[in-house]
Amino acid sequence: MVDLRAIDRSSTTDRVAGALREMLFAGDLSPGEPLREVSLAEGFGVARSTVREALQVLSGEGLVTRYPNRGVVVTELSEHDIGEIFEARLVLESAGVRAGATGADLTPVAAALATYAEAAQADDQVVATHAHLEFHTSLVALLGNARLVAGADVLTADLRLALASVERARRNARSQVADHRRLLTLMRSGDPDSALAELERHLRAAAVSVTERVVGA
Amino acid sequence: MVDLRAIDRSSTTDRVAGALREMLFAGDLSPGEPLREVSLAEGFGVARSTVREALQVLSGEGLVTRYPNRGVVVTELSEHDIGEIFEARLVLESAGVRAGATGADLTPVAAALATYAEAAQADDQVVATHAHLEFHTSLVALLGNARLVAGADVLTADLRLALASVERARRNARSQVADHRRLLTLMRSGDPDSALAELERHLRAAAVSVTERVVGA
């Protein structure tokens, strides 16, 4: 018996948006690069209107920016933007950590960390990056609020966009994992203030690290 | 000299989306009501593709929900959704209040409150509601983070949607204003914990009030 849910029920627009999203995350398209409707339509073999709809959803996600009458370009993030993203993440994740340090079930966080550690050990960059982001998202998820998680996902996506344009390898994956493990331990020990301080320290360090790499690119 | 920025540079799509948004906030369209592309196109005198684009932006804002192959309906908020919205606002506004109680410039907050009080005194519901929402947004704005403000705006819009379907009049506008004034005073006094407690109390009360009215509608 075939799993009927497995058949592709997505719309063409969704698939085009998905393909573009992958290209953006993979760094195939550099920030500032214009996305021409006709060439994309020809490239994907779809109608221009379909491409327009796909671009609209991506612009809703902030991955591309629409300039009226001039088209759509891959969103360029300034140093200021990156600072904002990390500050916003700090707000959301702090709330999550507070929940985590005061009773919420930490299983998903631990699971993400385990995957992260494993991938870092095996030097699998793709999986490691994914698990790393998943770890942070799972912090927000501790609040059990789908809207906040959605907001965090948008921030994460924007960040991935910035990272895609620079070198991806993290030299210090080990120490990174240790950082996250420390945070989880503090949450488990039920010490909110220490856990929050650790989160803030970690995010600030990450912010400067990302900023350096972006401006240096 | 004419203000050149005053000339209308908006696209047809923007205007259609704006018109629909107004209708949604005004309660002209009830939650669950389907929005047919052809009738809207005829009604506005625009092409169907233009209506589709407008609906896409609204669905990005969460005001309408798209069901594949079945169209778009005005988003219906469950009791659970309303709880989530208020919880999410609590997270964002708490961060703002914390900033406000520790140094940020409270002028915009005070300005919104003044407008609110004035409108409540004059029994101007429309202005009062707007100023009230502005007050809460200005709390988030204390963080100086455009992304968080944008997130708060989306939450506010969703809430307006829920409120549009029920009676809008607030019988106790005076005590509402007093509530907000108290919060501002606490922030000014530089007492974060008390201010945060007051915010939480206020939002929780508002949540049950809104929930009651929505489920009772």
Add this chain to the structure above:
DNA sequence: AGACAATTATTGTCCGACAACCGGAGTGTG
């Protein structure tokens, strides 16, 4: 009544068209 077929309404996607608009290349003028 319930399973099944036929009908209809609506969306999803495509195509082609054209005006409006933008940026740049060329042109003229002081």
Add this chain to the structure above:
DNA sequence: CACACTCCGGTTGTCGGACAATAATTGTCT
């Protein structure tokens, strides 16, 4: 040479129409 103006090609914004795919509804048969 600097500046303003005009023209032009490429692109977007919007339109109208078309048709297949899908879902909802109605009608039919057992």
